[in-house]
Amino acid sequence: xxxxxxxxxxxxxxxxxxxxxxxxxxxxxxxxxxxxxxxxxxxxxxxxxxxxxxxxxxxxxxxxxxxxxxxxxxxxxxxxxxxxxx
Numbered sequence: 025x026x027x028x029x030x031x032x033x034x035x036x037x038x039x040x041x042x043x044x045x046x047x048x049x050x051x052x053x054x055x056x057x058x059x060x061x062x063x064x065x066x067x068x069x070x071x072x073x074x075x076x077x078x079x080x081x082x083x084x085x086x087x088x089x090x091x092x093x094x095x096x097x098x099x100x101x102x103x104x105x106x107x108x109x110x
Contacts, residue, residue, distance in 0.1 A: 046077045047109055054106045063102050067094045070106050 041049070050073035057066035067090040074082060093101035 041077075043077065046073070050074060051106055051109065055103070058099065058102055058106065063097065063099060064094045066102060066106065067091060070109070074109065 050070055053073065054066045054070040057063075057069055067087075070090060071087045074087075090102060090105035093105055
């Protein structure tokens with residue numbers, strides 16, 4: 025039951041998590057998708073998770089790098105986009 029509750033909190037209530045924890049979980053999810061060869065989903069996951077948390081607000085232009093990298097099929101650049109969030 026605890027795992028299910030933790031999943032609900034981390035996926036649906038990111039503002040309840042400290043910024044560092046939210047960012048760590050977002051990166052892990054995106055990198056897992058990237059490792060599975062799902063480049064576009066990895067970028068999309070990172071974008072939506074970052075936007076969900078008010079403490080992680082960024083200019084939307086930052087995400088253009090990830091979108092362009094995924095569109096070009098550049099795995100290395102997508103990884104840099106994901107890992108670049110601090």
